[in-house]
Amino acid sequence: MKTLALPLGLSPRDGDRSRQGVLCLVVLLLLLTVACLISLGSGPTGADLSHLWLYITGRGDELSLQERVVLEAVRLPRTALGLLVGAGLAVSGAMMQGLFRNPLADPGVVGVTSGAALFAVAGIVLGSTSLLAPVSLLLGSHFLPLMAFLGGLLNTWLLYRIATRGGETHTTTLILSGIAVGALSLALMGLLIFMADDRQLRDITFWNLGSLGGATYARVISVLPFVLLVTAIIPFVARGLDALILGDAAAFHMGVPVQRLKRLVILAVAAACGATVAVAGSIGFVGIVVPHLLRLVIGPSHRFLLPASAIGGAALLLIADSVARTIVAPAELPIGIITALFGAPVFLMLLLGRHSAQRMGGA
Amino acid sequence: MIRAQSATVERSGRRLLDDVSLELQPGEMTVIIGPNGAGKSTLMKALSGELQLTQGCISYDGMDVALYNPRQLASRRAVLPQASELAFPFSALEIVRMGAVAQGAIDPVAEARLALARVGLAGFEGRPFPSLSGGEQQRVQFARALAQVPRAVDRGLPRALFLDEPTASLDLGHQISVLETARRFANEGGIVLAILHDLNLAAEFADRVIVLSRGQVVAEGPCCDTLSDEIVASVYGIAGAVGRMPAAHIPFVLPQSRHRAAV
Numbered sequence: 001m002k003t004l005a006l007p008l009g010l011s012p013r014d015g016d017r018s019r020q021g022v023l024c025l026v027v028l029l030l031l032l033t034v035a036c037l038i039s040l041g042s043g044p045t046g047a048d049l050s051h052l053w054l055y056i057t058g059r060g061d062e063l064s065l066q067e068r069v070v071l072e073a074v075r076l077p078r079t080a081l082g083l084l085v086g087a088g089l090a091v092s093g094a095m096m097q098g099l100f101r102n103p104l105a106d107p108g109v110v111g112v113t114s115g116a117a118l119f120a121v122a123g124i125v126l127g128s129t130s131l132l133a134p135v136s137l138l139l140g141s142h143f144l145p146l147m148a149f150l151g152g153l154l155n156t157w158l159l160y161r162i163a164t165r166g167g168e169t170h171t172t173t174l175i176l177s178g179i180a181v182g183a184l185s186l187a188l189m190g191l192l193i194f195m196a197d198d199r200q201l202r203d204i205t206f207w208n209l210g211s212l213g214g215a216t217y218a219r220v221i222s223v224l225p226f227v228l229l230v231t232a233i234i235p236f237v238a239r240g241l242d243a244l245i246l247g248d249a250a251a252f253h254m255g256v257p258v259q260r261l262k263r264l265v266i267l268a269v270a271a272a273c274g275a276t277v278a279v280a281g282s283i284g285f286v287g288i289v290v291p292h293l294l295r296l297v298i299g300p301s302h303r304f305l306l307p308a309s310a311i312g313g314a315a316l317l318l319i320a321d322s323v324a325r326t327i328v329a330p331a332e333l334p335i336g337i338i339t340a341l342f343g344a345p346v347f348l349m350l351l352l353g354r355h356s357a358q359r360m361g362g363a
Numbered sequence: 364m365i366r367a368q369s370a371t372v373e374r375s376g377r378r379l380l381d382d383v384s385l386e387l388q389p390g391e392m393t394v395i396i397g398p399n400g401a402g403k404s405t406l407m408k409a410l411s412g413e414l415q416l417t418q419g420c421i422s423y424d425g426m427d428v429a430l431y432n433p434r435q436l437a438s439r440r441a442v443l444p445q446a447s448e449l450a451f452p453f454s455a456l457e458i459v460r461m462g463a464v465a466q467g468a469i470d471p472v473a474e475a476r477l478a479l480a481r482v483g484l485a486g487f488e489g490r491p492f493p494s495l496s497g498g499e500q501q502r503v504q505f506a507r508a509l510a511q512v513p514r515a516v517d518r519g520l521p522r523a524l525f526l527d528e529p530t531a532s533l534d535l536g537h538q539i540s541v542l543e544t545a546r547r548f549a550n551e552g553g554i555v556l557a558i559l560h561d562l563n564l565a566a567e568f569a570d571r572v573i574v575l576s577r578g579q580v581v582a583e584g585p586c587c588d589t590l591s592d593e594i595v596a597s598v599y600g601i602a603g604a605v606g607r608m609p610a611a612h613i614p615f616v617l618p619q620s621r622h623r624a625a626v
Contacts (some may be wrong), residue, residue, distance in 0.1 A: 015488030016472050101450045113615030243461055247447050252413055252464035255437025300451035351458065 006022040012362060021304030024297055028311040031081075039079040042322050045070065046327035060205070078106025078215035081223070082321045083314040085212065085276045086286060088227040090313020092272035093287020094305055095155075098241035099265045100163070103295070103350055107273040107289035110178030112155045113284070114185035115275035116270075118192075120144050123205050125192045132201075149226065149274030155181050156270045160262075197348040210281035210336030212321050219279040226275030230268045231310055237265055238302040244298070248291020283336050286313055294344060364388060365440075365523060365554060370419040372402075372578075379405045381578040382419070387556055389521035392549040394565045395558045397575035398599055399441050404445075404527055404557045406575065410556065411525050412436050424520070440523035440554075441511035443504055449492050454490060455479065455503045456488040462510035470588070471510075478510035483537075497532040505529060505541055507620060515553030530564065539618055542568045558587035567591055567619045574598055599601045 041049035051067050054060065060068060089107070096105045096112075108114050123144050129134040136143045158181055163174040193204055240261040242252035252258050276283070290313045291305060298304050317335070324335045365387040372380035380402045386395055387410070395403045408414040410421055412428040421428040425438055441462065448496070459478050463471035479485055484503040487495070492503060494525045505526075512522035524545060530538035538561070546568055549555040559565045563585065565572055572589040575584040578597045597603040608617050 015454040015490070016460075017454065017457070018472070033420060074415075103450065108549070239461075239464060243454075243465070245451050245453065246461070247444070247454055247456070249408075252433055253411065253437065253440075253442040253444075254461060256432040257433050295451065299457065300453055301457055313616055353574070 028267035055241040086314040086317025089286040090290040090309040094291035108284035111182030115155030123147035126283035145278035148278035152274035153270035394569035441508035452491040499522035515551035526557040
């Protein structure tokens with residue numbers, strides 16, 4: 001159990017952190033299981049963990065109708081949604097940080113989420129106009145996720161074009177252009193909100209808060225393909241993203257088709273980010289906190305970082321959501337508040353750590 | 364064999380490389396020298412397949428470099444870049460492992476350890492790359508390149524090692540040991556191309572020197588032909604410096620002299 005005794009942040013003497021990576025994945029899977037149980041078994045009303053136990057062990061008919069409805073129609077889709085959204089957010093954060101070679105790149109911070117929200121709002125407000133109505137009808141519940149995906153894609157691509165010069169991304173340019181792109185998206189969204197009617201306004205409010213509250217099976221189904229897609233490409237991009245950290249040229253020298261990899265990652269980030277925004281609104285900082293904490297434990301290699309982020313993000317969001325709906329029960333705190341409460345300090349820590357490292361002449 | 368035929372590179376109206384033709388032979392160590400901005404790195408980038416030519420052609424064994432995919436190229440040649448910064452704290456071993464993975468090693472970690480030992484960094488495996496000194500970082504990168512082409516000749520094909528200022532931030536001892544490793548790679552049948560600023564090191568290690576100035580090959584051949592007073596004067600603007608002793612009160616250090624002392 002030598003690996004367990006290692007202090008956080010230090011690699012083992014022999015430099016190979018594969019064992020930590022595997023161990024971490026196992027621990028995270030256990031954590032995710034616990035988080036699922038907590039999420040299914042906690043809430044302001046009805047079923048608790050003992051009821052859940054009965055339900056899981058096949059004695060569901062001993063439960064009252066209300067308890068079963070709560071478990072099946074409310075908790076289960078909500079847990080599934082939280083799992084998918086958490087995984088999608090964390091993986092897209094980790095991939096984006098790899099793409100920009102910058103631990104501060106987070107879809108929420110650099111305005112990709114706002115782009116997705118803008119297009120989702122546009123979908124709500126303009127979805128009934130003659131231009132978009134047929135598309136919206138055709139796609140059904142996939143319409144908003146697709147719109148959000150397009151918005152996320154547009155902003156990721158814009159950001160990449162603006163902040164990356166000659167293969168180098170400068171933190172300041174990245175964050176500042178992210179703010180600009182985000183602000184523009186918000187302004188356009190304000191314009192749309194101004195045009196919206198009362199029913200549309202209610203739908204829109206949902207995006208700004210960020211919540212798993214409206215979870216339905218339809219939403220789970222609509223986000224599922226996007227998150228699956230992003231998780232499925234992990235094995236194909238992990239090596240390339242590792243190599244990319246050494247620079248575009250070095251990655252090419254090591255046999256990575258750099259342009260293709262970047263296009264794929266931009267698509268994946270936009271897909272995961274857009275789809276999660278479409279079903280759960282903007283939930284910030286998950287994409288920055290989870291990969292950052294994991295890097296401290298298993299190092300920056302994407303072989304383990306990406307799958308661990310998926311599992312860790314899912315677990316973190318489920319726990320945050322459980323807190324959100326029990327802490328002020330029967331009311332519910334927007335989950336975005338909770339993730340921001342511990343996410344923003346981590347972001348600041350990262351920024352300050354970078355600053356002092358630069359002053360000391362380090363990287 | 365790697366060949367450039369009238370390679371020309373133009374970027375935003377400037378000619379960075381002007382009609383350069385040359386051949387890199389297996390078993391040979393070729394050194395590019397020339398003043399700043401002569402196009403040395405551009406030439407190396409063109410030869411490594413990284414840069415698209417405006418005119419001309421680069422070929423590996425008779426096939427145009429553009430027809431190889433990145434993966435195939437990676438198994439043919441490894442490149443040591445100039446110093447680079449790293450935003451994430453990979454360990455030295457993890458960096459070198461990437462090179463081993465690039466050539467499809469079955470046990471990349473073992474190959475990486477071997478490569479680190481070859482550059483004298485055994486015991487540094489677990490050190491985070493950003494915490495290493497500039498010279499140590501350079502040697503880790505060199506180990507990564509070595510791990511990518513661990514054998515000078517593999518499956519009958521010679522492999523190539525491209526080194527862009529491999530001695531830039533190294534002390535004299537390590538400068539020589541890095542170049543000796545490269546020399547051995549060439550002796551075993553590999554292709555070595557290095558950019559060097561130190562003409563003494565170039566004179567000692569190169570089979571062939573290419574003198575580049577303003578994108579053009581000014582001279583090419585064994586160092587006794589190319590490192591002449593006229594060429595050094597015309598390219599660097601330093602006259603009368605080849606093969607002469609300095610004034611009596613200035614000490615001088617020539618790495619080549621160590622062979623004499625040993626005899």
